[in-house]
Amino acid sequence: MTAETSLKTVVSDYPRNLGVKVLAADEFSVQSLMKLGLTEYEARIYVVLTKMGPRNASEISFLGKVPRPKTYGAIRGLESKGLLRIVPGKPERYMAVSPNDVLVPLVDKLNKETTECVNVVENLAMAFESSKYVYTEKPYERYDLWSVRGRDKVYKRVQDMISEAKVNVFFTTTANGLVRVYKAQSEVLEKAAQRGAKVKVVAPVNQTNASVARELAEVIEVRNVTVPIMHFASADSAEIIFLEDIPDDTNVNAGQDVATWTNDPLLVKSHEKIFETIWSTLQPKEAMKAKAR
Numbered sequence: 001m002t003a004e005t006s007l008k009t010v011v012s013d014y015p016r017n018l019g020v021k022v023l024a025a026d027e028f029s030v031q032s033l034m035k036l037g038l039t040e041y042e043a044r045i046y047v048v049l050t051k052m053g054p055r056n057a058s059e060i061s062f063l064g065k066v067p068r069p070k071t072y073g074a075i076r077g078l079e080s081k082g083l084l085r086i087v088p089g090k091p092e093r094y095m096a097v098s099p100n101d102v103l104v105p106l107v108d109k110l111n112k113e114t115t116e117c118v119n120v121v122e123n124l125a126m127a128f129e130s131s132k133y134v135y136t137e138k139p140y141e142r143y144d145l146w147s148v149r150g151r152d153k154v155y156k157r158v159q160d161m162i163s164e165a166k167v168n169v170f171f172t173t174t175a176n177g178l179v180r181v182y183k184a185q186s187e188v189l190e191k192a193a194q195r196g197a198k199v200k201v202v203a204p205v206n207q208t209n210a211s212v213a214r215e216l217a218e219v220i221e222v223r224n225v226t227v228p229i230m231h232f233a234s235a236d237s238a239e240i241i242f243l244e245d246i247p248d249d250t251n252v253n254a255g256q257d258v259a260t261w262t263n264d265p266l267l268v269k270s271h272e273k274i275f276e277t278i279w280s281t282l283q284p285k286e287a288m289k290a291k292a293r
Contacts, residue, residue, distance in 0.1 A: 041073075057071050057075070084097060129274075143262060151257040154243065169197055180250060180252050182215065186216060199221060200223070202225050229278060230242065234275070241261040244258045246258065
């Protein structure tokens with residue numbers, strides 16, 4: 001073999017050798033792309049085109065270690081997914097679409113869906129933990145259970161609970177409910193906090209009630225929640241009232257609200273445990289206030 005022939009062989013093999021090294025060193029990328037919905041051959045081809053630039057089908061097959069009969073099917077699959085463009089010519093070549101245009105939005109969507117799944121699992125875990133309290137067998141004791149109807153009567157009962165609280169007050173409500181809390185109960189909540197009680201309120205914070213949330217957060221603790229939760233108020237781990245707002249508006253003077261009050265320690269403590277678990281996953285006051293702005 002002459003020196004010239006040897007040089008041509010090295011030059012012609014250089015891209016292929018480099019491609020094999022690039023792909024062999026990036027099997028993790030192939031596996032990760034498969035988790036995003038690509039087939040193995042689609043993932044191999046996309047890695048090759050991203051790393052090596054536009055290539056024809058023969059080069060793609062060799063560099064990606066994709067059987068030639070499977071190459072065109074995988075290319076069509078990538079094109080349908082918006083991950084590949086055809087470069088006209090003879091022979092036809094193919095180039096990758098930027099990951100920023102297609103894969104990054106897909107990853108963001110998966111992250112959001114994963115977060116939603118995590119929230120569901122956490123809620124189920126809290127429900128499971130609370131069931132240990134609710135269904136644990138203990139000696140029979142008699143506790144009170146009251147039904148309260150009418151928004152004015154419900155608010156009066158809630159105010160009486162807060163007025164007597166010395167250790168803690170936990171309150172969960174809706175976005176409109178937070179406005180009602182501000183109008184009807186902000187004074188009694190502030191006094192409870194001044195007595196040394198830990199007053200914590202959980203509610204969705206949006207553009208409508210952001211200013212109310214900021215004002216309340218000056219005197220009590222308020223955190224923003226984005227998933228639906230049961231509405232209740234508890235005081236001193238001694239009593240709890242479950243609330244249903246009818247209707248869920250911002251009016252404090254009229255409403256057909258229905259509530260159930262009890263001092264059953266199993267119900268009180270199990271729901272306060274749920275509250276504390278949710279509270280620990282939410283944004284602290286400073287972050288919530290910054291977001292509301």
